[in-house]
Every structure is written in structure tokens, then in C-alpha cells.
Amino acid sequence: MKPQGGWVGKILRVDLTSGKISEQSTYDYVPRFIGGRGLGAKICWDEVPPEVGAFDPENRLILATGPIQGTLAPTSGRFMVLGKAPQTGPVESFCRSGVGGHFAPELKWAGYDAVVIQGKAPKPVYLWITDHKAEILDAARLWGLDTYRTQQMIWKLHGPKTRVMVIGRAGETMSRIACILTDTGDASGQGGFGGVMGSKNLKAVAVRGTGTVNVARPKDLMEITHHVQKLFSRKSLRSDPYQPEEKNFKYNIWGGGYGRGSLSLLPGELLDLCNNPSSGYSQTPDGCFACPVSCRSRVKGPDITPGVAFCAQSYMYLESMVHQPEKGYSKVTWQAAKLADLYGINAYELMAIIPWLSDCFRGKLITEEDVGLPMKEVGSWDFIDKLLHKIANREGIGDLLAEGGQRAAARLGGKAEKLSHMYYPRAGKFAGYREHWVYLGGFPTGYAVPQLALMWVLDNRDALVSHSYISTLWGAAFAVGQNALTAVPEKIIPVLKPVMKAAYGSAEAAEFVQPDGKNLNWKWAAPVVKRYHEHSLLKDSYILCDILFPFLFNANTPDHVGDPTLESRIFSAVTGMEMNVEDSYKIGEMINTLERALAARDGRTRKDDNLHDIYFEKEDAGGRKYKREDLERAKSDYYRLMGWDVKNGIPTRPALEKLGLKEVADGLEKRGIIKR
Amino acid sequence: MPQEVNRRTFLKGITVGAFGLGSVVAVGNLLEILTFPNGQKVALAKMVILADKSICSGCRVCEIVCANFNSGGRNSPSLSRIIMEKEVIGGDYQPKVCHQCADPPCLKACPVTALQVEKQRGTYARIIDERACIGCQKCIEACKQHFRPARPRYDAQMHRSVKCHLCFGEPQCVKYCPLGVLRMEKSDKGLMVGYPIIQED
Numbered sequence: 082m083k084p085q086g087g088w089v090g091k092i093l094r095v096d097l098t099s100g101k102i103s104e105q106s107t108y109d110y111v112p113r114f115i116g117g118r119g120l121g122a123k124i125c126w127d128e129v130p131p132e133v134g135a136f137d138p139e140n141r142l143i144l145a146t147g148p149i150q151g152t153l154a155p156t157s158g159r160f161m162v163l164g165k166a167p168q169t170g171p172v173e174s175f176c177r178s179g180v181g182g183h184f185a186p187e188l189k190w191a192g193y194d195a196v197v198i199q200g201k202a203p204k205p206v207y208l209w210i211t212d213h214k215a216e217i218l219d220a221a222r223l224w225g226l227d228t229y230r231t232q233q234m235i236w237k238l239h240g241p242k243t244r245v246m247v248i249g250r251a252g253e254t255m256s257r258i259a260c261i262l263t264d265t266g267d268a269s270g271q272g273g274f275g276g277v278m279g280s281k282n283l284k285a286v287a288v289r290g291t292g293t294v295n296v297a298r299p300k301d302l303m304e305i306t307h308h309v310q311k312l313f314s315r316k317s318l319r320s321d322p323y324q325p326e327e328k329n330f331k332y333n334i335w336g337g338g339y340g341r342g343s344l345s346l347l348p349g350e351l352l353d354l355c356n357n358p359s360s361g362y363s364q365t366p367d368g369c370f371a372c373p374v375s376c377r378s379r380v381k382g383p384d385i386t387p388g389v390a391f392c393a394q395s396y397m398y399l400e401s402m403v404h405q406p407e408k409g410y411s412k413v414t415w416q417a418a419k420l421a422d423l424y425g426i427n428a429y430e431l432m433a434i435i436p437w438l439s440d441c442f443r444g445k446l447i448t449e450e451d452v453g454l455p456m457k458e459v460g461s462w463d464f465i466d467k468l469l470h471k472i473a474n475r476e477g478i479g480d481l482l483a484e485g486g487q488r489a490a491a492r493l494g495g496k497a498e499k500l501s502h503m504y505y506p507r508a509g510k511f512a513g514y515r516e517h518w519v520y521l522g523g524f525p526t527g528y529a530v531p532q533l534a535l536m537w538v539l540d541n542r543d544a545l546v547s548h549s550y551i552s553t554l555w556g557a558a559f560a561v562g563q564n565a566l567t568a569v570p571e572k573i574i575p576v577l578k579p580v581m582k583a584a585y586g587s588a589e590a591a592e593f594v595q596p597d598g599k600n601l602n603w604k605w606a607a608p609v610v611k612r613y614h615e616h617s618l619l620k621d622s623y624i625l626c627d628i629l630f631p632f633l634f635n636a637n638t639p640d641h642v643g644d645p646t647l648e649s650r651i652f653s654a655v656t657g658m659e660m661n662v663e664d665s666y667k668i669g670e671m672i673n674t675l676e677r678a679l680a681a682r683d684g685r686t687r688k689d690d691n692l693h694d695i696y697f698e699k700e701d702a703g704g705r706k707y708k709r710e711d712l713e714r715a716k717s718d719y720y721r722l723m724g725w726d727v728k729n730g731i732p733t734r735p736a737l738e739k740l741g742l743k744e745v746a747d748g749l750e751k752r753g754i755i756k757r
Numbered sequence: 758m759p760q761e762v763n764r765r766t767f768l769k770g771i772t773v774g775a776f777g778l779g780s781v782v783a784v785g786n787l788l789e790i791l792t793f794p795n796g797q798k799v800a801l802a803k804m805v806i807l808a809d810k811s812i813c814s815g816c817r818v819c820e821i822v823c824a825n826f827n828s829g830g831r832n833s834p835s836l837s838r839i840i841m842e843k844e845v846i847g848g849d850y851q852p853k854v855c856h857q858c859a860d861p862p863c864l865k866a867c868p869v870t871a872l873q874v875e876k877q878r879g880t881y882a883r884i885i886d887e888r889a890c891i892g893c894q895k896c897i898e899a900c901k902q903h904f905r906p907a908r909p910r911y912d913a914q915m916h917r918s919v920k921c922h923l924c925f926g927e928p929q930c931v932k933y934c935p936l937g938v939l940r941m942e943k944s945d946k947g948l949m950v951g952y953p954i955i956q957e958d
Binding site for chain 1: 809811812813814815816817818821822824825826829830831832833834835836843844845846847848914929932933934935936937
């Protein structure tokens with residue numbers, strides 16, 4: 082029996098080589114794999130073997146929504162881009178990247194749960210999807226244009242309500258750090274899928290839908306939506322859209338330390354201008370589709386590129402704030418981030434590349450003549466302008482950097498590679514992603530947290546973007562009147578206890594340092610990380626936003642206990658299928674194992690789940706250290722919990738069969754990866 | 758936003774302003790406006806939704822909650838009685854609400870009097886009686902003469918028009934708007950809003 086709501090029932094298949102467009106039933110994959118990350122993993126398992134490289138025509142570019150997209154459900158604007166990722170390195174492997182904005186609902190309204198693109202067009206094309214039909218159209222006049230201009234051209238043709246996923250120059254030149262952008266700043270960055278689009282000669286995917294997504298229990302959905310809204314936000318004060326009308330209410334983003342528009346401009350020249358009503362600059366909250374919070378801001382002014390500001394735009398070019406400290410976050414900082422958006426370069430990767438280049442220059446490993454960049458002027462407009470131009474067009478040093486920071490460092494080798502380890506924590510063949518743990522638990526400024534280390538070694542890209550576990554740490558820090566950079570583990574652990582009990586089933590799991598304060602407590606790393614993976618996989622398969630879900634820390638109650646049942650309740654209301662939390666965790670475990678099997682098929686083993694030496698050498702702010710033997714033990718615990726082979730970290734046949742993944746076990750066996 | 762100002766200023770001086778208009782007559786404590794050639798009168802709406810677009814985040818919750826609530830779980834903005842118009846790059850977001858016009862063009866255009874004034878709940882909203890509607894879309898055409906996009910929408914699946922009926926006095930878009938962009942304006946005397954005070958938007 083088909084579910085009464087949620088999925089719209091069709092997957093669009095596009096073969097750019099032959100120009101053939103076909104449809105497939107979504108119910109070939111769902112409800113078993115739910116959608117999003119689960120759906121993408123299954124399609125990649127069936128269709129993208131290890132022999133296929135990320136830039137090969139046979140690679141699939143999958144734009145997958147989940148059951149809740151296009152409905153009233155909170156944060157239902159997100160979707161996932163999946164496929165073999167060029168950024169993962171040195172071995173390319175399956176990876177995912179989430180995007181917000183307004184593209185996903187439009188795709189659902191057009192009648193498709195997902196788009197799977199394969200092949201390579203003989204000349205530049207774009208894909209135009211509208212109510213139950215799709216066309217491959219010529220993009221000769223769009224090729225070479227920046228991301229904004231391309232969208233404007235497409236809006237002229239297909240109307241302003243069309244939503245477009247588009248690549249810029251970086252994607253066209255098949256950079257491994259190219260993003261796919263929609264609207265003014267929502268992008269699928271990590272993974273480098275912009276390059277995959279470029280390799281297929283696909284400039285853009287444009288969607289306009291006027292159809293319907295059915296909801297099985299509209300009343301229930303309204304109730305739960307209202308409940309979620311009340312948990313996370315309040316209406317704004319009219320005088321200040323960033324303040325809740327209710328006094329002392331904290332917007333519940335990441336434990337309450339952040340609020341509406343919290344991911345917007347940092348203090349400085351531009352914010353001052355925005356706060357001055359007569360300046361002509363302004364900043365107002367901006368939300369993805371159906372978002373109750375609006376964590377971003379849209380910024381405009383007479384001489385800046387307008388657009389949405391969130392973390393990537395805020396933190397991409399912090400060097401400019403050092404370069405001109407009196408100006409703080411200046412127009413240069415903003416324009417640098419916007420230039421990256423226009424070229425379609427992943428800003429997160431630049432956050433590693435720029436400091437790494439500076440380190441290399443300081444270490445006299447490169448000279449200004451070598452790279453053709455004003456290395457003495459890092460932080461200036463001149464520097465970023467030249468750097469981004471070179472990366473986007475693959476000129477000079479840009480050709481190397483367009484391969485991503487880690488690949489560039491590996492090519493230079495020696496000390497330059499050593500320096501890059503600071504920014505790219507994971508060792509082994511499946512790395513290539515910049516560190517993402519700048520706060521508590523992050524080196525060099527924060528504290529070591531065993532759970533975070535284990536999450537990092539196991540993930541197939543950067544961990545912690547899901548924010549779920551780390552939001553409890555941040556929340557506890559704010560609850561004791563500190564912030565994520567200053568809080569001391571001993572102070573926050575008592576606050577964490579009830580929270581961890583509700584979220585991970587054990588109050589003791591909160592104690593991530595030993596009572597003596599000298600050593601880390603690794604005992605709970607494996608079970609906490611297993612649950613964290615289940616939460617993340619489910620969230621990315623229903624597709625909810627990681628800024629809100631899973632909801633583990635409530636800043637507005639005395640005990641701060643969150644509610645991890647929200648996601649499955651939303652799913653039930655939309656689809657009409659009963660889903661209790663325990664069952665949903667089983668599905669999370671299944672998809673997690675499937676993703677691991679995908680990586681294992683590409684050659685990932687226990688050896689690739691590791692950190693660089695530097696992470697075991699440094700002491701954290703509390704004088705504690707990660708120890709290799711502890712990490713190895715925690716890895717064994719984790720594999721054992723998942724039913725994977727402890728020796729090599731590969732899922733075993735019994736574990737796969739127990740989760741209903743017999744075909745995966747057969748596939749691994751055929752390749753000799755597991756033995757009968 | 759000259760229109761916005763006009764409307765607000767007017768609402769403040771509602772009673773004075775209303776009596777100043779020749780075609781408005783008072784019946785008891787209720788205002789009515791002379792509409793039809795045969796002298797039939799239409800009572801002014803007692804409620805209207807106002808939007809302050811300056812803080813709108815463009816999240817479209819208003820649209821989707823409207824469709825979900827009023828179209829039986831069919832989540833689609835093409836069924837929404839409130840419409841979000843966006844200029845994305847310039848960052849101009851405008852929720853377009855039904856003005857519940859004092860002299861409603863849609864109501865006058867309806868050939869089968871499916872368009873009526875809701876009196877049971879006392880909102881006096883201009884509503885479409887779904888049993889009577891024949892789906893001729895004349896109301897949509899009439900509204901389009903003044904307001905773009907037209908506020909009544911055509912529900913192709915049900916073959917009838919739908920329009921904002923203030924959710925029987927508790928508009929869901931106002932309740933669910935996360936930022937408080939939308940709000941209710943109420944008056945027991947009736948509100949002189951929409952056409953002919955605002956001729957177009």
C-alpha cells in the first residue's frame with residue numbers, strides 16, 4: 082500500500098549523453114530508505130561502482146528530497162546532493178551535501194522526489210523541470226556567467242518563481258571545491274558536486290512546480306509545527322526583528338547561544354552601516370522554506386553585492402578583519418564571500434586554504450613569485466580577488482588549489498603537507514575535508530572531547546555539521562554563563578547530565594573527562610557516536626535542518642532536556658505511517674551501515690579511520706591529550722556495536738542481513754571484501 | 758511604501774473617514790457600502806490581515822499553512838490564499854494578502870452569488886461558498902483588474918475558486934508567521950479597506 086502523504090512518487094532520470102529523460106517510481110526505494118541520504122546511498126550502491134570516478138559520465142549526480150519537503154513541516158526546504166564526491170581524497174568516494182533555500186519544495190511541487198543525472202552532454206546544457214515534465218535545453222549563452230547572472234537569465238526565460246541550482250566558473254572548470262548555488266547564497270558546498278555538474282556540461286537545474294504534496298494528517302502536522310515553532314522561536318519585536326517579543330526567551334539554535342539571524346554579519350563596518358537607517362544598507366532576517374527561525378540575514382546596500390549572509394559568508398575571509406582591525410567585518414570581507422559565491426567556490430574550503438597558504442608563506446615554503454599572489458597582503462581585496470580568480474579559472478597556482486587544499490598540500494609534499502594537517506584532521510585515503518570543530522573540543526583553542534574525535538574519524542566528510550551532539554556542549558556552556566570558547570568541561574558536565582540522559586540514554590555519558598581531570602573518558606564515545614550517527618542519518622533522510630534537529634538541548638527550561646522524538650512525529654504526520662523513535666533508530670543504523678558498505682567497497686578500512694599525528698601530539702586547554710590507543714579502543718567498541726568486523730571496520734554479513742541489506746552483503750562478497 | 762502608509766493612516770481614522778464617504782451608510786452600529794445597482798448592500802469586513810513586509814523573511818510558512826489548513830492537507834502554494842511575491846536578489850519579499858475589499862470586485866463579478874459575506878462567525882469576510890461555486894473564475898478576473906496576482910485562486914482539482922476567508926476568524930497565516938510580519942486588524946464597526954481605497958497593488 083502506498084503511503085497517503087509525503088512522497089510525490091516519481092524520480093526523474095536524466096541521461097545527458099543520450100538526452101533521454103525517463104521516470105521511475107520512488108516506491109522502488111521508499112519507505113525503506115526514506116529519502117535524501119538513504120535514497121542517494123541506495124542509488125549509488127546500485128549504480129556507482131568503485132571503478133567510476135567522480136568526474137566520469139557514469140557518476141550519478143543525485144538531487145534528493147525526502148518525504149517532508151514541500152509541506153508545512155518545519156525546515157522542509159532542505160534537500161541533499163549526493164554522489165561520488167570529487168573532494169573526498171585521495172580516493173573519491175560517496176558523500177552528501179545538504180542545501181537549504183527554496184529549491185526542494187519547488188521540485189516536489191513539480192512532481193519529483195529526486196533527480197538522478199548521469200552521462201555527459203556534448204555541449205553546455207541546463208535542465209528545465211516543470212510540472213511532470215523535463216527538458217534539456219541549450220546553455221551556450223549561460224556558460225561562463227556567474228551564478229547570479231545565470232539565475233537572472235533563467236528567471237527572464239522561465240519566470241521569477243523558478244528556483245535554480247547553478248554552478249559558476251569554478252564548477253565549469255571542474256574544480257574539486259566548486260559548489261552548486263541556489264538563490265543568493267544557499268549552496269551545496271562540501272563534496273565538490275559543482276565540479277561534477279561541470280564534468281557533465283550541466284550549467285543549471287531549473288525547477289518550477291505548481292503541483293501538490295499531500296499530507297496524510299494535516300491537523301497533526303499543524304499541531305507539531307506549532308509546537309516546534311514555540312520551542313525554537315517567538316515572533317519578533319517590531320523595532321528589532323532579531324529580538325523575540327517575549328522577554329528572556331532564547332531562540333533555541335545550538336543551545337540558545339545563537340538567535341534569529343545569528344549566522345549573519347560579525348561586528349564591524351558593514352554591520353554599523355546596516356544598523357544606521359539612513360545609510361541605505363540594511364540587514365533583515367531571511368528564512369529557508371518553512372523555517373521557523375531564520376538563522377540567516379539578507380544584506381543589501383548601494384555598493385555591495387546583495388545576498389544572504391550566513392556562516393560561510395561570515396567566516397570565510399576573517400583575515401580581512403586582521404588586515405584592517407579598525408574596520409572589523411568590512412565591505413571587503415563581505416564582497417570576498419560574495420565573489421566566492423559568484424564564482425561558485427565552496428567558502429568552507431577557502432577557510433582552510435587561505436590560512437594554510439599564509440602558513441606556507443610564513444614558513445618560507447612558497448614565495449610571492451611562485452604563487453603570483455600578494456602573500457604579504459593576505460586580508461586585502463587585492464589578494465582575495467586574485468586568489469579566487471585564479472582558482473575559478475585554474476590559472477597558475479589556482480590550478481593546484483582548485484583541487485582542494487588537501488590535494489594541493491599533498492602535491493607540494495614535505496613541510497607544506499605537514500602544515501595542512503592542522504586544517505584537515507582525518508588521515509588515510511578518505512579525507513579532504515576541513516576541520517569543523519572550532520569551538521569547544523577543537524584544537525588549538527578548545528578542549529579535547531573523545532566523542533568528537535571518534536565522530537571525525539568515522540565520517541565520510543567533515544563531522545559535526547549536524548551540530549547535534551556539539552549543540553549540547555554549546556548549550557551547557559551558555560547555561561553556565563560562558564561561551565563555547567571559554568567554558569571548562571568540569572563546569573558544564575553537571576548541566577549536561579540530564580540532557581545526555583534524554584538524548585543518549587545515559588547521564589554518565591556526559592562525563593567526557595575523568596574525575597581526576599587529567600585524562601579523557603572514552604567509555605561513552607562509541608555508544609554516543611552510534612546514536613549521533615542514527616540521529617544524523619535520519620535527519621538527512623527525512624531531511625530536516627541540522628540547525629534545529631535533533632533537538633537535544635532546550636535553552637528555555639531549567640533542566641534543558643530536549644526532545645529527540647520530534648523528527649519521527651513529523652514524519653508520521655506527513656506520511657501517515659507510524660514511526661516510533663526506536664524503530665527509526667534502526668533505520669538510521671541501516672543507512673549508516675549502507676554508507677559504510679559504500680565506503681568499504683571503495684576501499685575504506687579501519688586504517689582510514691584515523692587522525693593526523695598532530696592531533697595526538699598537542700595538549701588541549703585543560704592539559705589533556707587524545708591517545709592513539711584510546712581512539713583505537715573506541716573504534717573497536719563502535720565497530721562491535723554496529724556489528725562490523727573489528728579487524729577492518731567493514732560491515733559483516735550477519736549485520737547486513739539483520740538490517741535487511743542482503744544484496745549489499747552479496748555485493749561486498751562478490752568483490753572479495755567480505756568472506757562467506 | 759506609500760500604499761502601506763495610506764492604509765494605516767486610514768485605519769486609524771477609520772470612523773471619521775468612513776462617514777466621510779458618500780456611499781457609506783450606517784445601519785445600527787455596522788457599516789455597509791452601496792454596491793449593487795439594485796441597492797443591495799455589502800457589509801464591511803470586520804477583520805483584515807495586514808502585512809509589514811519590512812521584516813518578512815520570505816519563508817513562505819504563511820502560504821503553505823494556508824494550503825494545508827484550507828485544502829485538506831494538499832500542500833501547494835498554488836492553492837494558498839496568501840501569496841508571496843519575491844525579488845530574490847534584490848531581497849524584496851512581499852506577502853500579498855486579500856484586502857477583504859470594502860467594495861469587493863470579486864463579489865460583484867460572481868454570476869451565481871457563490872461569493873458571500875460570512876456572517877456566522879462575524880468576520881464579515883468575503884468568502885466563496887464552495888457548494889455554489891461553478892468554477893467560472895470570474896472573481897479571479899475581476900480581482901486581477903486591480904490586484905496582481907489575483908487573490909482568489911483556482912483549484913483545478915476541485916474545479917472551483919478559493920479565496921481568503923480569514924479562517925473563520927482565526928487566520929492560520931497570522932498564527933504561524935514566525936516573525937510576526939502578519940497581524941490582524943479588527944473593528945466592530947467594519948473596516949474601510951481594499952478596493953476602492955487601494956485601487957491597485
